[in-house]
Amino acid sequence: MTSTFPDITISTERLVLRPFEEADIPALTAMMTDDQIIAWTTLPVPYTEADAHAFVTRGAPAVRTAGEGIVFAVTEFLTQRLVGVADLRETDWRLLSAQAGYLTASWARGEGYATEAVLALAHWLFQDQKFERLELRTAAGNTAAQQVAQKLGCISEGVLRNAWIARSRTEDDGWAEIRCDLIVWSLLPEDLDGSFGEQSDTGGLAPYPAW
Numbered sequence: 001m002t003s004t005f006p007d008i009t010i011s012t013e014r015l016v017l018r019p020f021e022e023a024d025i026p027a028l029t030a031m032m033t034d035d036q037i038i039a040w041t042t043l044p045v046p047y048t049e050a051d052a053h054a055f056v057t058r059g060a061p062a063v064r065t066a067g068e069g070i071v072f073a074v075t076e077f078l079t080q081r082l083v084g085v086a087d088l089r090e091t092d093w094r095l096l097s098a099q100a101g102y103l104t105a106s107w108a109r110g111e112g113y114a115t116e117a118v119l120a121l122a123h124w125l126f127q128d129q130k131f132e133r134l135e136l137r138t139a140a141g142n143t144a145a146q147q148v149a150q151k152l153g154c155i156s157e158g159v160l161r162n163a164w165i166a167r168s169r170t171e172d173d174g175w176a177e178i179r180c181d182l183i184v185w186s187l188l189p190e191d192l193d194g195s196f197g198e199q200s201d202t203g204g205l206a207p208y209p210a211w
Contacts, residue, residue, distance in 0.1 A: 003067050004065060005064055005070040005091075005129065007064065008124075010072070010124050011120075012077075012117070013116075014076065015113060016075050017072035017073070019061070019071075019073065020056040024073055024082055026049070026052075028052040028082060029051070031106075032052070038167060039167050039169075041103070069091045069098060069099075071086075084114065085103050087100070087102075089101060095132070097132060097134070097135065099134075099137065102118050115148050122187055122192060135186050136148075136184075138183050139180050139181070140181040146183065153187065155191070159183055160181060160184060163182040165177050165178065
């Protein structure tokens with residue numbers, strides 16, 4: 001029998017992590033047209049409202065029901081505005097480990113939302129779900145994502161050489177694919193002792209291979 005995460009909502013001082021709703025489709029579509037998000041993810045280009053609809057109504061729910069992980073819309077507590085996405089993927093129910101992904105809307109960067117969201121996700125994963133390991137993978141050139149991992153207290157475990165394909169703008173305003181390394185980070189339950197509420201970041205995003 002396949003294990004699954006519960007269909008839940010997680011709240012922090014400033015954020016609410018909840019399941020995606022169809023009302024999020026316009027904001028999600030707009031968020032995914034940002035160059036930084038395109039550069040470090042495998043999103044289709046251009047990202048259309050049909051892509052967002054498929055993800056919200058089928059892709060994201062299927063991740064949880066299949067036991068692969070869980071996807072959260074990250075919203076501001078006060079405004080309810082969509083500020084990003086955070087997820088767990090590559091879940092191993094025997095080893096009690098999972099990999100986290102995160103990205104932040106361009107207008108919301110610099111507020112510490114990425115760290116706050118993933119930190120809340122890590123506490124829930126370790127305390128409520130009794131997991132033993134959370135892994136992050138950041139492209140070698142994605143310094144913003146690396147800052148998030150560092151401020152979470154993650155330990156850098158090494159480099160996966162030539163393990164990712166990023167994208168870069170070309171002179172004709174198109175996109176070129178560039179192979180790059182991935183840095184592997186880990187977080188264990190004991191790494192988070194007393195850490196909640198003490199972290200901040202400058203925003204950022206990580207590779208999002210599930211997309």
